[in-house]
Ligand code: GDD
């Protein structure tokens with residue numbers, strides 16, 4: 001089978017289209033054919049290409065796009081293996097696209113082709129750098145449930161505080177920009193999560209000349225939404241990274257959140273096992289005797305909370321590099337190793353801060369724990385999710 005992927009540099013410049021529209025897909029086999037056919041019809045008269053970036057869908061998405069591409073060479077497919085994420089897929093698409101205008105839309109039919117055509121016309125005129133479909137100009141049908149609509153508005157508000165840009169709908173997943181403007185943001189993109197428009201606008205100091213088109217969200221054409229609680233956490237983490245100028249990375253924020261959840265697991269396990277377990281006797285240590293049940297209680301709490309942290313980090317913080325099967329086991333061992341060093345480091349630093357620098361015992365403990373958190377993050381990357 002010929003390689004479905006293509007390299008941008010292999011394509012001769014003379015055929016470079018005006019518009020490259022990226023469609024990121026994950027199991028959109030039910031919709032993708034009609035979505036592409038419909039939008040291609042609406043872009044009549046425009047020199048465009050459609051680049052589908054598929055994250056190795058388990059359904060027939062890739063087969064459908066390959067098939068369409070045979071009949072229409074403007075339709076191209078790039079399959080990513082072992083990677084996940086809407087934002088990073090979009091960046092991949094734009095990086096290999098050839099148009100002077102770069103755009104994005106969903107592969108499930110939710111974005112209205114009439115609005116997309118309007119976006120294309122607006123930006124191809126040449127006096128705008130970024131044009132977005134917005135659900136919040138006047139009253140539109142957002143197609144969202146009450147709860148999601150509320151969530152979307154809250155996210156829009158929080159994002160507005162960080163962005164300071166005149167976007168009425170920064171959560172929009174349907175927009176177009178000039179390649180020139182994209183390149184000013186490209187070096188600083190985070191690529192975490194779903195909200196690539198937020199990432200872009202927060203990653204460049206160059207203010208885009210900006211336009212909007214009012215657009216309602218339509219219903220999905222089959223398949224399932226990939227939005228879950230992780231997408232919300234991702235956005236929060238992305239905003240922290242952008243608000244701190246990248247000093248605190250989005251991934252570190254997620255890692256820290258998992259760490260906090262691990263502390264709760266620790267407390268819960270400790271409380272349970274403390275109330276349930278009674279073992280008499282202990283190990284003699286210097287002048288003391290260390291009770292067996294203390295060793296078991298604390299040991300269990302440490303072990304279970306570390307294991308919890310590993311699993312949650314695997315499906316949240318590092319889900320784009322998620323470990324499965326054998327590598328998951330070696331990753332788990334690597335994580336135990338990193339965290340054990342972190343614990344020793346924390347112990348040493350706490351005592352040093354308290355006894356040598358005379359810092360209050362509580363402040364010493366908290367500072368040491370924070371430091372070991374930074375180490376654990378580094379260690380997790382080095383020993384578990386190798387990158
Ligand atoms: N390649 C790739 N990798 N594509 C993905 C991934 C991924 O990990 N996750 C989701 N997608 C694709 C989906 O296949 C779909 O084409 C598009 O991204 C949007 O995903 P949905 O699951 O349909 O998201 P949604 O309907 O909840 O979100 C929509 O509304 C948001 C605003 O509320 C999208 O338009 C978002 O882009 C938009 O931000």
Ligand code: MN
Nearest residue numbers: 106108110220
């Ligand atoms: Mn959707």
